[in-house]
Amino acid sequence: MHGQYIRNIDKKLISEEDTFLWLSKGDVKTETESEIVAAQDQVLKTKYYATKILNTETDSKCRLCQQFDETVDHITSACPILAKEQYIKRHERVCAQLHFIICKETGVQLGKKHWYEHVPKSLEMVKEAR
DSSP: OTTHHHHHOOTTTSOHHHHTHHHHHOOSOHHHHHHHHHHHTTOSOOHHHHHHTSOOSSOOBOTTTSSSBOOHHHHHHTOHHHHTTHHHHHHHHHHHHHHHHHHHHTTOOOSOSSGGGOOOOOHHHHHHHO
16 A cells, blocks of 8 residues: 555656655654644545455445444545535635735735744625724
């Protein structure tokens, strides 16, 4: 299973250098780094992994939706149950980080020191203030 992520990279669409930039910067805890690499290699203990790799006698279906095999890819991007709320929250956090970085680079004063504490004002609130 190790190296699966590397084998799956479509080199035409993904910059290999940028893909691994987070590893070379060295600002991620070792525990976080190992979890990310394990997730990329599809070796987190999902129900599918337990059934197919560890050969346990369990059902490989997702414990939330019960429709599809519970793989890392399914959990991170395809589960219809998680899509209703968790993927939206993740998307909002990514947007908040981008907003924070753009504000810092353009000199906008921010009330928080770290991006993960930053909550952008909604566009509606900005329109109402005008």
